[in-house]
Structure formats: structure tokens, C-alpha cells
Amino acid sequence: MRLFYEYVRDGRVKLDPDKKVKEAVTYQDPCNVSRNGGLWREARYLLNALCEDFREMEPNCEYNHCCGGGGGYVPMGPEFKRRRMISGKIKADQIRKTGAKIVVVPCHNCFDQIGDLNNEYKLGVKVVHFKTIMAPMLVLPDEMKPEE
Numbered sequence: 001m002r003l004f005y006e007y008v009r010d011g012r013v014k015l016d017p018d019k020k021v022k023e024a025v026t027y028q029d030p031c032n033v034s035r036n037g038g039l040w041r042e043a044r045y046l047l048n049a050l051c052e053d054f055r056e057m058e059p060n061c062e063y064n065h066c067c068g069g070g071g072g073y074v075p076m077g078p079e080f081k082r083r084r085m086i087s088g089k090i091k092a093d094q095i096r097k098t099g100a101k102i103v104v105v106p107c108h109n110c111f112d113q114i115g116d117l118n119n120e121y122k123l124g125v126k127v128v129h130f131k132t133i134m135a136p137m138l139v140l141p142d143e144m145k146p147e148e
Contacts, residue, residue: 001033001106004130005042008049014139015049021133025051026100028091028114029064030107047104050133055098067091069113085120088113092121102126104133 007013027047034040040061047054057064068088073080091114095103103118103125105111115127 001046001130002039002042004134005039005046008046015134015137016139019137021051021102022053023101024053024055024099025102025104025133026055026057026095026098027060028067028103028105028107028110029057029061030105030110031066031070033106034064035062043104043106046130046134050130050137055100057094057098065090065094067110067113067117069109069116072109074109074112074116081116084113084116088117089121092117092123095123095125096121100125102128102133104128104130106130 004013008015025047027043029035029040029043034043044054059065066087068084068086068091073084095114095117101124103114105114105127106129111127111129117123118125118127
């Protein structure tokens, strides 16, 4: 995410503003990325460049709640899933309260956990990485465009 931020900020990557995501989007602040890594500003810079309707969870940034899947909890096995779903209910409630249809998640553990929360609590959201919403917006230089 930091690299995407730098490329967009510095103009090394051009985005087509007409292709911004129109649906409501929210963002999962992962523990390692936001609280420990301090990259919440960079994420929001990107989200505002990529989305027309970005909605914050409350609380957010360095004070956002853990999704319940951190610390390797997700891959520990199915016997821990119930506990993950219970501890992640706060996150599910946060997501639902935003009314967002898309949740952008830069962390793999969070991605899997929020996917499970989406199913468990019937949130009806699409869980994506930055690259998923960024790729369709890329403006390619002429020399990189496919031949027709």
C-alpha cells in the first residue's frame, strides 16, 4: 500500500478520475499497517483518489478496532473460527454501520477474517485489496497499451 501511495502521490502512476469506484467504500485499518506502522494517512490519500464515496468506520485510524484475525489467528485452524467470529463482531458492526458495499483491506489476515465476518454476519460487502480497485483506473502510456 505504501508503494501504491508513493506512485500515485508522485504521479508515477496515473489514475483515470472518471473510473473512480462509485459504490460506498470503507477501509479496515490493520493493526500492523495502521497502529504499528502508522500508515493510516497514506491509505486515506489512496482511498480518496480511488473512490467517490469513502466512509470511515468509527473509531478509525490508529484507534480502529482489531478485526479479530490478527496475530496468525486465522490460519490456526477451524477449531478457532467460532472464537474469531465472536471477537470480530465489533468489526462486523463497524462495517455495517458505514453502509459501505466494499471493504478495502491491505492485510491478508484481515482480508480472510473480514471475509469470514461477511459470511457469518451477512454483511453483503465485497472484500478487496487496493490493487483490485486501482487496476481498472490505471492510465497506461501509449507504448504500454495493447495493440488493437
